[in-house]
Amino acid sequence: MRTPAILLNFKTYPEILGKKGWELAKRFAAVEDDTGASIVLAPPTSDLAHIAKLVHIPVFGQHVDAVEPGQTTGWTPPEALLEAGAAGTLINHSERKVAWEEMALSVPRCRRLGLEVIACADDIAEAETLAKLSPEYIAIEPPELIGGDVSVTTAKPDVITKAVDRIRAANPKVGVLCGAGVKTRKDVAKALELGTMGVLLSSGVVKAKDPEKALRDLVKGLH
Numbered sequence: 001m002r003t004p005a006i007l008l009n010f011k012t013y014p015e016i017l018g019k020k021g022w023e024l025a026k027r028f029a030a031v032e033d034d035t036g037a038s039i040v041l042a043p044p045t046s047d048l049a050h051i052a053k054l055v056h057i058p059v060f061g062q063h064v065d066a067v068e069p070g071q072t073t074g075w076t077p078p079e080a081l082l083e084a085g086a087a088g089t090l091i092n093h094s095e096r097k098v099a100w101e102e103m104a105l106s107v108p109r110c111r112r113l114g115l116e117v118i119a120c121a122d123d124i125a126e127a128e129t130l131a132k133l134s135p136e137y138i139a140i141e142p143p144e145l146i147g148g149d150v151s152v153t154t155a156k157p158d159v160i161t162k163a164v165d166r167i168r169a170a171n172p173k174v175g176v177l178c179g180a181g182v183k184t185r186k187d188v189a190k191a192l193e194l195g196t197m198g199v200l201l202s203s204g205v206v207k208a209k210d211p212e213k214a215l216r217d218l219v220k221g222l223h
Helices: 019-035 046-053 077-086 100-113 124-132 157-170 184-191 209-220
Strands: 005-011 038-042 088-091 117-123 135-141 175-179 198-201
Touching: 005 209, 019 038, 019 046, 019 209, 038 209, 046 077, 046 088, 077 100, 100 117, 100 124, 117 124, 124 135, 124 157, 135 157, 157 175, 184 198, 184 209
Parallel strands: 005 038, 005 198, 088 117, 117 135, 135 175, 175 198
Antiparallel strands: none
Protein backbone atom coordinates (compact mmCIF):
# COMPACT_ATOMS: atom_id res chain seq x y z
CA MET A 1 0.00 0.00 0.00
CA ARG A 2 1.40 3.36 -1.00
CA THR A 3 1.18 6.11 1.58
CA PRO A 4 -0.29 8.54 2.34
CA ALA A 5 -3.45 6.60 1.60
CA ILE A 6 -7.20 6.66 1.88
CA LEU A 7 -8.73 3.29 2.71
CA LEU A 8 -12.42 3.03 1.93
CA ASN A 9 -14.17 0.49 4.13
CA PHE A 10 -17.35 -0.46 2.27
CA LYS A 11 -18.70 -2.24 5.37
CA THR A 12 -21.98 -3.88 4.29
CA TYR A 13 -23.99 -0.77 3.54
CA PRO A 14 -26.87 -1.44 1.11
CA GLU A 15 -25.37 1.19 -1.20
CA ILE A 16 -22.35 -1.00 -2.00
CA LEU A 17 -23.69 -4.55 -2.07
CA GLY A 18 -23.35 -6.52 -5.29
CA LYS A 19 -23.38 -4.68 -8.61
CA LYS A 20 -23.70 -1.27 -6.95
CA GLY A 21 -20.40 -1.85 -5.18
CA TRP A 22 -18.75 -3.15 -8.34
CA GLU A 23 -19.60 0.02 -10.23
CA LEU A 24 -18.48 2.25 -7.37
CA ALA A 25 -15.18 0.37 -7.14
CA LYS A 26 -14.46 1.17 -10.79
CA ARG A 27 -15.26 4.83 -10.21
CA PHE A 28 -13.03 4.94 -7.15
CA ALA A 29 -10.18 3.36 -9.13
CA ALA A 30 -10.64 6.07 -11.76
CA VAL A 31 -10.08 8.68 -9.05
CA GLU A 32 -6.67 7.15 -8.33
CA ASP A 33 -5.87 7.15 -12.06
CA ASP A 34 -6.82 10.81 -12.40
CA THR A 35 -5.18 12.12 -9.24
CA GLY A 36 -2.31 9.77 -8.44
CA ALA A 37 -3.65 9.42 -4.91
CA SER A 38 -3.27 6.09 -3.12
CA ILE A 39 -6.71 4.56 -2.66
CA VAL A 40 -7.42 1.17 -1.10
CA LEU A 41 -10.79 -0.57 -1.06
CA ALA A 42 -12.15 -2.93 1.61
CA PRO A 43 -15.34 -4.48 0.18
CA PRO A 44 -17.46 -7.17 1.83
CA THR A 45 -15.99 -10.66 1.57
CA SER A 46 -18.84 -11.63 -0.74
CA ASP A 47 -17.70 -9.08 -3.34
CA LEU A 48 -13.96 -9.08 -2.75
CA ALA A 49 -12.88 -11.50 -5.48
CA HIS A 50 -15.00 -9.83 -8.15
CA ILE A 51 -13.84 -6.33 -7.25
CA ALA A 52 -10.20 -7.45 -7.10
CA LYS A 53 -10.56 -8.54 -10.73
CA LEU A 54 -12.32 -5.33 -11.77
CA VAL A 55 -9.80 -2.81 -10.45
CA HIS A 56 -6.04 -2.42 -10.40
CA ILE A 57 -5.87 -0.68 -7.01
CA PRO A 58 -5.30 -2.65 -3.78
CA VAL A 59 -8.28 -4.50 -2.34
CA PHE A 60 -8.26 -5.52 1.33
CA GLY A 61 -10.41 -7.89 3.34
CA GLN A 62 -12.50 -6.45 6.15
CA HIS A 63 -11.60 -9.31 8.50
CA VAL A 64 -9.52 -12.46 8.67
CA ASP A 65 -9.77 -15.53 10.91
CA ALA A 66 -7.01 -17.53 12.57
CA VAL A 67 -8.12 -20.82 11.04
CA GLU A 68 -6.56 -23.22 8.58
CA PRO A 69 -8.20 -23.93 5.22
CA GLY A 70 -10.39 -27.00 5.53
CA GLN A 71 -13.31 -27.82 7.80
CA THR A 72 -13.95 -24.23 8.82
CA THR A 73 -17.41 -23.41 7.47
CA GLY A 74 -18.22 -19.70 7.55
CA TRP A 75 -14.69 -18.61 8.45
CA THR A 76 -12.14 -16.70 6.34
CA PRO A 77 -8.56 -18.00 6.57
CA PRO A 78 -5.77 -15.75 5.23
CA GLU A 79 -5.27 -18.14 2.32
CA ALA A 80 -8.84 -17.50 1.15
CA LEU A 81 -8.21 -13.76 1.01
CA LEU A 82 -5.00 -14.31 -0.92
CA GLU A 83 -6.68 -16.56 -3.47
CA ALA A 84 -9.50 -14.03 -3.86
CA GLY A 85 -6.98 -11.39 -4.91
CA ALA A 86 -6.67 -9.39 -1.71
CA ALA A 87 -3.49 -7.41 -1.09
CA GLY A 88 -4.13 -7.24 2.63
CA THR A 89 -6.76 -7.15 5.34
CA LEU A 90 -8.21 -5.24 8.23
CA ILE A 91 -8.40 -7.00 11.56
CA ASN A 92 -9.94 -6.12 14.93
CA HIS A 93 -12.24 -3.37 13.67
CA SER A 94 -14.46 -2.09 16.47
CA GLU A 95 -17.43 -3.69 14.71
CA ARG A 96 -15.62 -7.06 14.54
CA LYS A 97 -13.30 -7.35 17.52
CA VAL A 98 -10.84 -10.24 17.67
CA ALA A 99 -9.24 -11.88 20.70
CA TRP A 100 -5.54 -11.25 21.21
CA GLU A 101 -4.77 -14.96 20.95
CA GLU A 102 -6.36 -15.10 17.50
CA MET A 103 -4.51 -12.04 16.25
CA ALA A 104 -1.24 -13.47 17.52
CA LEU A 105 -1.84 -16.36 15.11
CA SER A 106 -3.40 -14.62 12.11
CA VAL A 107 -1.13 -11.56 11.79
CA PRO A 108 2.11 -13.58 11.36
CA ARG A 109 0.35 -15.92 8.92
CA CYS A 110 -0.80 -12.99 6.82
CA ARG A 111 2.73 -11.63 6.82
CA ARG A 112 4.14 -14.96 5.63
CA LEU A 113 1.61 -14.98 2.79
CA GLY A 114 2.45 -11.44 1.75
CA LEU A 115 -0.83 -9.93 2.95
CA GLU A 116 -0.50 -6.50 4.53
CA VAL A 117 -2.33 -6.10 7.83
CA ILE A 118 -4.09 -3.04 9.18
CA ALA A 119 -4.88 -3.75 12.83
CA CYS A 120 -7.54 -1.46 14.28
CA ALA A 121 -7.34 -0.10 17.81
CA ASP A 122 -10.02 1.60 19.89
CA ASP A 123 -7.54 3.48 22.06
CA ILE A 124 -3.86 4.17 22.67
CA ALA A 125 -3.34 1.27 25.07
CA GLU A 126 -4.72 -1.23 22.56
CA ALA A 127 -2.67 0.33 19.77
CA GLU A 128 0.52 0.00 21.80
CA THR A 129 -0.24 -3.66 22.51
CA LEU A 130 -1.03 -4.41 18.86
CA ALA A 131 2.34 -2.98 17.84
CA LYS A 132 3.97 -6.05 19.39
CA LEU A 133 2.49 -8.15 16.57
CA SER A 134 4.20 -6.03 13.90
CA PRO A 135 1.27 -5.45 11.55
CA GLU A 136 2.18 -3.15 8.69
CA TYR A 137 -0.21 -0.52 10.04
CA ILE A 138 -2.27 0.25 13.12
CA ALA A 139 -5.40 2.36 12.69
CA ILE A 140 -6.52 4.29 15.74
CA GLU A 141 -10.32 4.67 15.65
CA PRO A 142 -12.23 5.79 18.77
CA PRO A 143 -15.47 3.77 18.38
CA GLU A 144 -17.73 6.50 19.72
CA LEU A 145 -16.84 8.68 16.71
CA ILE A 146 -17.23 6.04 13.98
CA GLY A 147 -20.02 6.93 11.58
CA GLY A 148 -20.52 10.32 13.22
CA ASP A 149 -20.27 13.87 11.94
CA VAL A 150 -17.26 14.90 14.03
CA SER A 151 -13.84 13.72 12.91
CA VAL A 152 -11.34 12.22 15.30
CA THR A 153 -8.89 14.83 14.00
CA THR A 154 -11.11 17.54 15.49
CA ALA A 155 -12.58 15.81 18.53
CA LYS A 156 -9.48 13.97 19.74
CA PRO A 157 -6.30 15.16 17.97
CA ASP A 158 -4.28 14.42 21.11
CA VAL A 159 -5.29 10.76 20.86
CA ILE A 160 -3.76 10.61 17.38
CA THR A 161 -0.49 12.32 18.28
CA LYS A 162 -0.07 10.22 21.42
CA ALA A 163 -0.87 7.05 19.48
CA VAL A 164 1.72 7.94 16.84
CA ASP A 165 4.37 8.51 19.52
CA ARG A 166 3.54 5.39 21.53
CA ILE A 167 3.30 3.09 18.51
CA ARG A 168 6.59 4.34 17.08
CA ALA A 169 8.24 3.88 20.46
CA ALA A 170 6.88 0.33 20.73
CA ASN A 171 7.65 -0.66 17.14
CA PRO A 172 9.16 1.87 14.69
CA LYS A 173 8.34 -0.40 11.73
CA VAL A 174 4.58 0.01 12.18
CA GLY A 175 2.81 2.78 10.27
CA VAL A 176 -0.07 4.68 11.86
CA LEU A 177 -3.44 5.46 10.30
CA CYS A 178 -6.52 7.02 11.85
CA GLY A 179 -10.25 6.97 11.31
CA ALA A 180 -13.68 7.74 12.75
CA GLY A 181 -15.80 10.59 11.44
CA VAL A 182 -13.38 11.54 8.65
CA LYS A 183 -15.47 13.29 6.00
CA THR A 184 -13.62 16.30 4.55
CA ARG A 185 -10.33 17.13 2.87
CA LYS A 186 -9.45 19.18 5.97
CA ASP A 187 -9.89 16.06 8.10
CA VAL A 188 -7.51 14.16 5.82
CA ALA A 189 -4.93 16.94 5.79
CA LYS A 190 -5.12 17.25 9.58
CA ALA A 191 -4.62 13.50 10.00
CA LEU A 192 -1.36 13.71 8.05
CA GLU A 193 -0.31 16.83 9.95
CA LEU A 194 -0.77 14.90 13.20
CA GLY A 195 1.72 12.29 12.01
CA THR A 196 -0.36 9.55 10.41
CA MET A 197 0.20 7.90 7.04
CA GLY A 198 -3.42 8.02 5.96
CA VAL A 199 -7.04 7.55 6.95
CA LEU A 200 -9.75 4.92 7.10
CA LEU A 201 -13.24 6.06 6.30
CA SER A 202 -16.57 4.72 5.19
CA SER A 203 -19.87 6.58 5.42
CA GLY A 204 -18.37 9.92 4.40
CA VAL A 205 -17.93 8.49 0.91
CA VAL A 206 -20.07 5.36 0.69
CA LYS A 207 -23.25 7.09 1.88
CA ALA A 208 -22.60 10.41 0.15
CA LYS A 209 -25.04 11.61 -2.52
CA ASP A 210 -22.19 11.44 -5.03
CA PRO A 211 -19.55 9.01 -3.67
CA GLU A 212 -17.05 9.67 -6.45
CA LYS A 213 -17.27 13.43 -5.97
CA ALA A 214 -16.84 12.99 -2.22
CA LEU A 215 -13.70 10.91 -2.75
CA ARG A 216 -12.26 13.37 -5.27
CA ASP A 217 -12.63 16.11 -2.68
CA LEU A 218 -11.04 14.00 0.05
CA VAL A 219 -7.91 13.14 -1.95
CA LYS A 220 -7.08 16.84 -2.15
CA GLY A 221 -6.25 16.56 1.54
CA LEU A 222 -3.42 14.13 0.74
CA HIS A 223 -1.42 16.77 -1.12
